[in-house]
Amino acid sequence: MINDTRSLYSQLPSVDKLLHQADISSLVDSYGQTFIAEHLRKLQEEARIHIREKNDLPQWHNNWACALKAQIKNQQSHAIKPVFNLTGTVLHTNLGRALIAESAIDAVSQVMRSPATLEYSLDGASRGHRDRAVADLLCELTGAEDACIVNNNAAAVLLMLATVAPQKEVVVSRGELVEIGGAFRIPDVMIQAGCSLKEVGTTNRTHLKDYRNAINENTGLLMKVHTSNYAIQGFTAEVEGKELAALGKENNIPTAIDLGSGSMTDLSLLGLPAEPMPHDYLQQGIDLVTFSGDKLLGGPQAGIILGKKSWIEAIQRHPLKRALRVDKMTLAALNATLRLYQQPEKMAIEIPTLRLLTRPQAEIHDMAQRLLPHFQAYYGENYTIKISTCASQIGSGSLPIESLPSVAITFEAKEGKGSQLDALATHWR
Known part of the structure; x- marks a missing residue:
């Protein structure tokens, strides 16, 4: 048994040898040698544990590149990603709450790319307070x-x-x-x-x-x-x-x-x-x-x-x-957002949260009608897909008993409802 185990361990290739495999060296070009080498060491450790516990090589031992790609994909899946909000809740805490206005995005981009007057007063050529500009705007808007x-x-x-x-x-x-x-x-x-x-x-x-x-x-x-x-x-x-x-x-x-x-x-x-x-x-x-x-x-x-x-x-x-x-990015975004409140005629259009909350039900229905044929063409074989009226929530602890008249595209599985709907959810994710 000991000899068998040693034989299994000896079949694990070295990191250096793996780095020279064609399908892995291409990953080195994309991610860098340090990154790939570290992940290969993790795979080696997984293989050793598998041998110790199962007295066998892992299933992927003949395809280290595939295992490596899966490990990298799994690591990157934990990053924050943009998604479609299909929850029916406008301000969804788990999906990041408010979408910020384009002018706020531009303001953040500018201060990210260059030094900014975060704590410096150009008028007095001296140190300033980082809250000051936004505080003055808040005072103007609220009294x-x-x-x-x-x-x-x-x-x-x-x-x-x-x-x-x-x-x-x-x-x-x-x-x-x-x-x-x-x-x-x-x-x-x-x-x-x-x-x-x-x-x-x-x-x-x-x-x-x-x-x-x-x-x-x-x-x-x-x-x-x-x-x-x-x-x-x-x-x-x-x-x-x-x-x-x-x-x-x-x-x-x-x-x-x-x-x-x-x-x-x-x-x-x-x-x-x-x-x-x-x-x-x-x-x-x-x-x-x-x-x-x-x-x-x-x-x-x-x-x-x-x-x-x-x-x-x-x-x-x-x-x-x-x-x-x-930080400067938050202050820049907040300042730009508050400035939109100085223009009451524009704020419900320019501020995404207000735009979404005030969106007419008829407009949402029109969008649903445009999307419906595409969903039916792609998923119609397994699902009955139609437009229904519904009520959406504002979310994030705002107006808890109030709802917004809205429209939904509903999917009903033709067979195996639970498994089919689970499969659809997995596919979309």
């Missing part, structure tokens, strides 16, 4: 005194809490203790920020008196959280922003709201269900507002904090800010 940009909204909430209420209580309605994807929970974020949660009210009803009764000498913040990924309906009550702001001022306690998705425009004017806007809460007197850049805003992933200048300056000075700051 905020100042703004801060970090890498996502979870970071925005964490940084805001760590700055405003360290070692203090944060008062939040029980019905607003949200959890979003990835088990991100508001109470857990508070712990990481060094705050303690003081929940008030009940799941379905919270009143101003509940907040008032919770205030004590250790209260650091009165907070609302917009339940953007679920809705409580029926016998409900919640505290309005202006009420909370007034209570905060009365007791010299800051107030904040986490909007989550955060729309920069009145969606009802575009024929969509209304969603709270940052400037509404700022006008009501709320001190700080946080929201995402890659949801309803339609920009890159970012967390945005708007509010009182004194608080924003304190947030900018917090040590966590440097750890959570965004």
Whole structure:
């Protein structure tokens, strides 16, 4: 048995010998010798393990080039790839959320290709602040005194809490203790920020008196959280922003709201269900507002904090800010996206998220009719294919109970429904 095993090991070619095989040397031309040699060593190790466990050579031992190509393909399959979004959800978190505008793509391309004024002021020929240009634009669009940009909204909430209420209580309605994807929970974020949660009210009803009764000498913040990924309906009550702001001022306690998705425009004017806007809460007197850049805003992933200048300056000075700051590409994309909001007549056309959300059902139906003959010609032998009306979701925790009238091309397997549909899904992937 030992001799047999040794014989099997001896049949494994050396890396050098493999590199000189014609079908492998062509791969060296494409990927480089270091890359190919490393993958060949991995295959050798797989072969040794197979011999040790099975006392036999692997099936591919006579075709190392084929095994090598399969290994490379498998490695590259883990990279981020462009796909078609056929989920019926416009802002799909797992598919990257918002598509950004062409002007934002151009802006990113420009700053990627050359040095940029990330932290440099051409006017003063001196060091500047990387958030400044985007912050000024956000202030213009929302009426905020100042703004801060970090890498996502979870970071925005964490940084805001760590700055405003360290070692203090944060008062939040029980019905607003949200959890979003990835088990991100508001109470857990508070712990990481060094705050303690003081929940008030009940799941379905919270009143101003509940907040008032919770205030004590250790209260650091009165907070609302917009339940953007679920809705409580029926016998409900919640505290309005202006009420909370007034209570905060009365007791010299800051107030904040986490909007989550955060729309920069009145969606009802575009024929969509209304969603709270940052400037509404700022006008009501709320001190700080946080929201995402890659949801309803339609920009890159970012967390945005708007509010009182004194608080924003304190947030900018917090040590966590440097750890959570965004790069020049994010700032360039966000700046270009926000500039489109200065042109209300164009934003629903130029910003892909708004364009997709406002797309008429008739237009989607026309596209389905153009595609249908092609699908029927290619897949008609095994599937009954037709056009159906359906409802699409907005997604990414935005307007959870609302849907958009849409159109689908449906496939029904003529035989073996489960296996046929699985085969179709595999084919498309």
